[in-house]
Amino acid sequence: MSLLAKKRVVLELLRRSVGAQERLAVAFSGGVDSTLLLALAREALGERVLAVTADSPSLARAEREACRRQAAALGVPLRFLATREHERAAYRANAGDRCYHCKSELFETLAREVLGRDGVAAVAYGATADDLGDHRPGMRAAQEHGVLAPLLEAGLGKEEVRILSREAGLETWDKPAQPCLASRVPYGQEVRPEVLERIDRAEALLRQLGFRELRVRHHAQPLGGPIARVELPPADLPRALEPSRREALLSGLRALGFEFVTLDLGGLRSGGLNALLRKLPVVTGEPL
CATH class of the missing domain: 3.40.50.620 (HUPs)
Incomplete structure (x- = not known):
């Protein structure tokens, strides 16, 4: 047709x-x-x-x-x-x-x-x-x-x-795909309003830094604050590592409560967390 x-x-x-x-x-x-x-x-x-x-x-x-x-x-x-x-x-x-x-x-x-x-x-x-x-x-x-x-x-x-x-x-x-904020939380880790707010503010920061397609994955840890795993298209990875952007990204995400900030070398993968689908215990160790 x-x-x-x-x-x-x-x-x-x-x-x-x-x-x-x-x-x-x-x-x-x-x-x-x-x-x-x-x-x-x-x-x-x-x-x-x-x-x-x-x-x-x-x-x-x-x-x-x-x-x-x-x-x-x-x-x-x-x-x-x-x-x-x-x-x-x-x-x-x-x-x-x-x-x-x-x-x-x-x-x-x-x-x-x-x-x-x-x-x-x-x-x-x-x-x-x-x-x-x-x-x-x-x-x-x-x-x-x-x-x-x-x-x-x-x-x-x-x-x-x-x-x-x-x-x-x-x-x-x-327009790039923009699934709900909860999709940034790995399956098995608890979705809470304060976590979603942190993700929203983190992704807003990246857009302010000039990135259009992105995800900030929120990985809770048993001890300490969460890890921010930033996904960008491979072509944008060099820009993220430019000294001024790198420092703004690092300081800005740490100010939001992320303990560690990582840049995923695999690049942006919409729906990438679906590869991890399985029943997992809920992780609640991240401090509010």
Whole structure:
């Protein structure tokens, strides 16, 4: 099927997702996939669209503002919905199914506070065909709650999403993947709000130093503060070692409470921690 044909399928699915007087809520993270979905929903349904962004410690503050800006640019009202996944013991334990508990919290909160109000009759999210080949336990939560996935149903992959985004003039067309902050914590180590805040501030520091694609992995230790394992694209590694940037990076991350600062020579690997998936005891030895 051609890319244009897939786009038409998405638009038709969106038009059929709600009744003529009803509205669709789009779970909106501000990433490439959900931004395209929101734009296509606006095209298909006009003003009968609501963007909903889960607002919790796992959302980077810069991403919160990006959601506000992008929704406004598309002319879609945005609601920030407070979610409390960090109050769920299974989420904090950070086993391989953490995303399932996070998405369950989101979709249950949507069902409780958004669905059935102000004409909202359905919820859609930005899963794509490529997500089927990755570790995505959150997709199970979406299926359990009847959440629609029009991009996935039309067979759109991530590169196709970027092409359509560029054609639509969306600023996110070349945006680096930006998964939630909890993805920086190795499986088996406890996810806590203060840990997520430290990661958010650490990654904001790297962006201030001129890096665009990055991860700061947060490794707790039984004794002392955590280790920051910085991942950058291989081409950016020499820049990180320039004396002025190296000193700013080292002093800035230490000021945030990191005991050691390391630069991963393997480079940036989105989803790299999935290679470590296994049941591990929760590590809680890091001081607050």
